[in-house]
Amino acid sequence: MSFAAEAASGVPTLPEVHSGIPQYLLEKATHAKNWVFEGRTKEQRARQRLPVVPLGIERDEFLKALSELKETLGNEHVEINDKPLQDGWYMEHPNTHDMMTILDDEEFVASAVVYPSTTEEVQEIVRWANKYLIPIFPISMGRNLGYGGAAPRVRGSVTIDLGKRMNKILNINAEDYTCLVEPGVSFYALYNALEERGLRDHMWIDTPDLGGGSIIGNTVDRGVGYTPYGDHWACHSGLEVVLPTGEVIRTGMGALPGNNTWQSFPYGFGPYSDGIFSQSNFGIVTKMGMTLMPNPGGYESFMYTFQKEEDLAPLIDIIRPLRISNILENVAQLRHVTQAIAASGLPRTKFYSGTGRIPSDVIHAAAAETPVGDYTWAYYGMSYGPAHIRSHKLALIDAEFHKIPGCRKIDPSTLPADEYFWSRDRIAAGIPDIHELRWVNWAPNGAHIAFSPVSPIRGADATQLFELGKAVQDKYGIDFFPAFCVGLREMHLIVEIVFNRDDPEEKQRALRCLREMVDLAAAKGYGEYRTHLVLMDQVAGTYKWNDGALGKFNERLKDALDPNGILAPGRCGIWGKRYRGFGWELGSERTDGGSEGHGVGPRVE
Structure with missing residues (x-):
């Protein structure tokens, strides 16, 4: 096409x-x-493709195993990945590979995709994978863009697409403000359900920047949203999990037959095991409970701009006590003007055609032409509650922010309907949007990958990370898109690197830049909270206190729960025994452009 x-x-x-x-x-x-x-110029490959067979299994044996799985699930629910790779876009994304790949297109690619409809069918797939020692990689929706999308870490893995046929909202409890969902329920779908059932005025969901992702997928990867319920992992309660050997468990109160508090009380009795199923490869989550936010009785978005880059440190120090005391109530954003200009959706060439980082004067000239006017930093926030409560909090915020010379409060009534402010307004009110990612159009065939270290909410830390990122991206000639997302006692610096995924040199430059920033930040005590498939080994390796004790502990858990190492090997830098020692790790020193090791060990008896 x-x-x-x-x-x-x-x-x-x-x-x-x-x-x-x-x-x-x-x-x-x-x-x-x-x-x-x-902005797309990348040609799609017209030729047919042979399915990529995972290392350690012969092609004939692999195809025989797939035929057996078709008998179990039905022929139409097992697809061999032998067609040209179509990148699609956000709403029509592939489930066979990463549409924003930073390596060669044929690296992080699935051999086949299977579509279970029940937890029992997921169990059957897991038992099948153990029988044939075939790596499997579960996805919910496959929209983890910027972190690998739907791609498996091990080339040739069989993707388990949980979303297509396991997409039911199993329960919405309007009394307890909870719900129970399957992996294929997106933020869009849950919001729609509340609207259709007349519950939107009663309760809200919390949504990330884009609403098309899976609620389960986002939560177990510890993603965030922008209401006071923005810490999604902290707001979940109860998991149903298929273990890598095929058993199924329910965590927390779900382990009690006939329980009535699975979505209301997350802990149950005994060790709290939910945590090992977040950012791991220890199990496949097939059901999850989530708490919903009561309608606060009113809300009001606000936006402040600040003129100088040097305003960052004093501004962060002003934000810290306001955020910890919940005067600033939500996970708000402090964004740099460069990303705001890119968020117009216009390509970089509309503003500048030179090489290297786009000059600051060009960005500020473009900003001056916008309805907001020129600035360097913009803070987007929201106040919740009845009008008299909001006015008190907003007055405190206004007085503190105006301690920064040149601070301006933007009047929303002056902003057109397509201004980025209104997207932040909707998201902070629990209304999913699709405005975000316009800035990916900055480059032709736009793709992105993120540097995302965590730090205390301190001006000195913000400045150190900002200067680190700016210097390294200057070195590589990459435009700098920093945004600070401020939690209750920490903040994430999210730096998006936008690149042309059809330009091998540009991809290599982006990856080298990101690897350098990760190592430099770790040396200063700042660790990534989440990362792309290609960086998982490197990032896991930075958490090396006490001779890498945490990594060794994760390996012991992996070997106990997944003795054959079939479930998402390598995810978050965790490799099973059959893969360790065979060169699968992708650290900074790996320069061959590949993603595979040189073999796989035998079955673990």
Whole structure:
């Protein structure tokens, strides 16, 4: 299909497709799709592809094993990945590979995709994988963009697409403000369900920047949103998990037959085991409970701008006590003007055609032409509650922020409907959007990968990380998109590196830049909270206190729960015994551009 034909085809909608867009965002999604394809020059491969067979198994044996799985699940629920790789876009993304790959297209690629419909079928797949020693890689929706998307870490793994047929909202409890969902339920879908059931005025969901991801997938990867319920992992309660040997467990109160508090009390009795199923490869989550936010009775978004880069340190020190005391109530964002200009959706060439980092004067000239006007930092926040409560909190915030010379409070009534402010307004009110990622159009065939260290909420730390990132990206000639997301007692610096995924040199430069930033930040005590598949070994290696005691502990858990190492080997830098010692790790020293090791060990007896 040509680029024009792909762009012209309709955007999938809810409830026709579990992964579709809600009707209220259809027009916006259609425009977003057109913008993506306007900047696309990457040619799709027309040739047929042989399926990539995972190391350690012969092709004939692999195809025989797939035939057996088809008999179990049904022929139509097992697909061999032998077609050209189509990158798609956010709403029509691939489930066979990473649409934003930083390595060669054929590296992080699945051999086949299977579609279970029940927990019992997931168990059958896991037992099958152990029988044939075939690596499997579960996804919920496959929209973990910037971190690997739907791609498996081990080339040739069989992807378990949980979302397509396991997409039910099993329960919404309006009295307890809880829900129970399967992996294929997106933030869009849960929001739609609240609207359809007349519950939106009663309770809210919390949503990340884009609403198309799986609630389970985002939560177990410890993603965040932007209401006071923004720490999604802290807001979950109760998991159903298929273990790598095929057993199924329920955590917390779910282990009590006939329980009535699985979604209300997360701990149950005995050790709290939920944590080992977040950012790991120790089990496949098939059901999860989530707490929902009571409607606060009113809300009001606000935006402040600050003129100088040097304002960062005093501003962060002002934010810290306001955030810890919950005067600043949500996971708000402090964004740099460069990313704001890119968020217009216009390509970089509209502003500058030179090489190296885009000059500061060019960015500020572009900002001066916008409805917001020129600035360097913008703070987006929201106040919740009845008007008299909001006015008290907002007055405190205003007085503190105006201690920074040149601070301006932006009047929302002056901003047009497509201004980025209104996307932040909707998201902070628990209304999923699709505005984010416009800045990926900054580069042709735009893709992104993130540097995301965690630090205390201190001006000195913010400055140190900002200067580190700026210096390294200057070195590599990459435009700098920093944003600080401030939690209760920590903050994440999210630096998005936007690159042309059809330019091998640009991809290598982006990866070298990111690897350097990770190592430099770790040396100063700042660790990544989440990362792309290609960096998982490197990032895991930075958590090396006491001779890497944590990594060794994770390996012992892996070997106990997954003796054959079949479940998502290598995810978050955790390799089973059959893979260790065979060169699978992708550290800074790995320069061959590949992702595979040189073999796999025998079955563990």
